[in-house]
Amino acid sequence: MNGSILPRQRKHISWVIGIHGIVIILIWVSPFLFHWLLAVIGIVLYYLQILFLGDCVLTRRQFDVKKRGVTFYYFILTKLGLKPDMYRVRFVADYIMPWIILCIALLFQFAFHHKPLIF
Numbered sequence: 001m002n003g004s005i006l007p008r009q010r011k012h013i014s015w016v017i018g019i020h021g022i023v024i025i026l027i028w029v030s031p032f033l034f035h036w037l038l039a040v041i042g043i044v045l046y047y048l049q050i051l052f053l054g055d056c057v058l059t060r061r062q063f064d065v066k067k068r069g070v071t072f073y074y075f076i077l078t079k080l081g082l083k084p085d086m087y088r089v090r091f092v093a094d095y096i097m098p099w100i101i102l103c104i105a106l107l108f109q110f111a112f113h114h115k116p117l118i119f
Contacts, residue, residue: 006078007065020058020072031105033118039105043098050094 030039049057055068063070074089108114 006075007063007070009062010064013062016058016062017075020062023058024072027101031101031108032114032116034105034116035119036102036105036109036116038119039102043102046098 026033027042030042046056049055050068053060055065056071059070059072062072062075069086069090071086071090071093073093074084074086077084077089109116
């Protein structure tokens, strides 16, 4: 699969797209809401999900794919009319973004001495 081609989506998945969007937003604001240890736990759970299930549960529910490749970020970027490389987006989503979020949490909570808002 190349460029900006989306795999076939399953039927009646608008609720999955909505939930996936909410989960992504919560992940990005998590450094301000939750203790940094919860970010570590989230990262570990994310990697376990990939290891044992082969992909994100919500992505598998949304797309009819057998091979891991598409991400929600790729889906959104493609819907916005951009033409990202699917595998580069996957790499950034899997190996860069989780650690950026953890670093933001550590900076916010330790360097700036802010307590998380919820936990």
